[in-house]
Each structure stands twice: as structure tokens, then as C-alpha cells.
Amino acid sequence: MTSRLPSALLSGLCVAFLVCGDVTDRFQTPPGCAAFFYKGQPPSGFVANSQSRLCQRLGGKLYFATLYDRAGRLPVYSAFRYKYQAKDVPRGKGVDRSWKYEPQLVNEQADGNMSNLTASALRDPAMRRSQATEVAYPLKLGEVHYVRGQLNPANFQGSRDSRSATFTLTNAITYPRAFHQRSWKPTLNKVAQRLRDECQKSHAYLLAGATRQKRGKEVWAPPRGKGRTAVPQTLWIAFCCANGVSGATVGYPQSTGKLALAGMDLGPYDTRELSVHELEGVLAQTTGRHSIRLFDGGCTQLSGNEN
Secondary structure, eight states: OOOOOOHHHHHHHHHHHOOSSSEESOTTSSTTGGGGSGGGOOOBSOOOTTEEEEEEEETTEEEEEEEEETTTTEEEEEEEEOOOOOTTOOOOOSOOOOOEEOGGGTOTTSOSBOEEOOHHHHHOHHHHHHSOOOOOOSEEETTEEEEEEESSOGGGOOSHHHHHTTOBGGGEEEEEHHHIIIIIHHHHHHHHHHHHHHSTTOOEEEEEEEEOOOTTSOOEESSSSTTOEEOOSEEEEEEEETTSOEEEEEEOOOSSSOEEETTEEEOTTOEEEEOHHHHHHHHHHHHTOSOOBSSTTSSOOOOGGGO
């Protein structure tokens, strides 16, 4: 028989030891959260004062991890595993595509499970300050139509619930519809095909992220309001398989101008394949960090008991 602690005491223990909730000081704290990272180690070099670590939970189960930028109201990166699917077996159907939010970004005493984005939640000023609640997509700014996408793509997941869990505001990014159609969707399809072809069914660890424009040059969607989000300067995705295969891609989701990165130029809606090490250099440059390390020790073949 399990003894029950008074709710006030339990709440105090959650705050003191950070083991009950899913907004945490360490990704290794909630049991199971570290499993989304290669060797159980999160990337190094990203964390700033305005960022929160989230272990994304739906219905009591963890599905992925997110480093979230509260100031820009967009995810810095999402860490997840690719779910292989048997040939000719469809992925989860009847997926709940309704958007959800992370209650603990509003109130640290709240439940650790993501919650439905209800009308009352949308009216909550604290909620609108913490996450990008604008829901009128596609959103037109000037001549550009913006859509809401996902860092952790639903179609990289294998079950109905795991796909439903990706529809949360802390996994949402806003970018031009043309960029999604011309560049990013084909990029994700290519990454998924490489995982199926080259990883030999070994565990595939993925990181997908967004970097912000420099302050004062940001595009916000919508331009005003507490529920707006920063449109990323770049999007990127990297993978490391337990058999040592790796790869990365960076994209420029902007409709004008170009971006010079580590000896290459990206024009509007461009993407570029590169090595994980090259992407680390690009991210260090775009984030102003001394160094970024995505996969602990580099991506090398793991031993059997680590797969």
C-alpha cells in the first residue's frame, strides 16, 4: 500500500528537489528525460537566463525534451528519437492535432503534463506572456504568409500519442509558408529517409533548433501583442545514430536578404547540408557563444549496452 503525502507537502518537495515537475534545472532530473539525448547528455553551450528546460509530458508519459526561450517565445532546440516503423504499417492515425501548452511555464506549481489550449487559457495574461498563443494561421505580414510548424515533427513519431504530443506551443515555430513548402518539408523528408537507409535500425538521436535574429532586427508574428513569437533567423536539424552515422542541415527562413555563415551564403529560403561539426561552428557564430557541442564527444558508434 502506498502512503499519501499531504498535497501542500508534496508541492513543497517538488519545488525543493525538482523531481515532480517537468520544467527542471537539469534534463537528467525527471526519470526518462535524459533518454532523448545521445549518451544521455544534453548539448552544451546554449543555456541563457531566459531559457527553460522542459521535459515534454502528455498523459503521464515523456515524449521529448525542449530548451525553451521564454523571451522570444520559441524553442531553442528539441531533443527526440526517431521512431522506426515496420514496412507497410501506417503510423498512428486519428492524431489529436489540437494545440496544447506547458502549464508550468505559467505557474511552477502546475501539473507537469501539457494541457489543451482552451479559450480560458488564451485569455490568461500570464499564459500569453509565457508562450506564443497566436492561433490565427496562416498569418500574413506584408506579402509573406506565415505558418506554424514543429521542431520535433509529428511524422518522425510512431504512435498516435507521440504524434499528438508534438502539437504543443513549446514545440512550435513560425516561418514563411513558402519556406516550409520549398525547403524545410523536403529537408525533413530527406533526413527521415537517411535515418531509415543508413542507421540500420539503430537508435537515432535528433536535435532540431531555431536561432533568433539579433535584437532590434527581429521579425515578430504578429508584430504586436503578448502572445507573439520571434520568427527564427535560422532553423537547423542534426542527427546521430548509434552506429555512428550523422548529418545536419541548416536553413534560412527569411523572404529577403542573405546570411553569411562560416564561409557560405544562404539566400531566402535556402537550406544547406553540412556535417555536425560544421553546424556546431555555425551555431556558435549565430548565437554568439564560444562553442557549441551537440552530441557528447562527437557522434561515434555506441556499444551494444548503450544502444
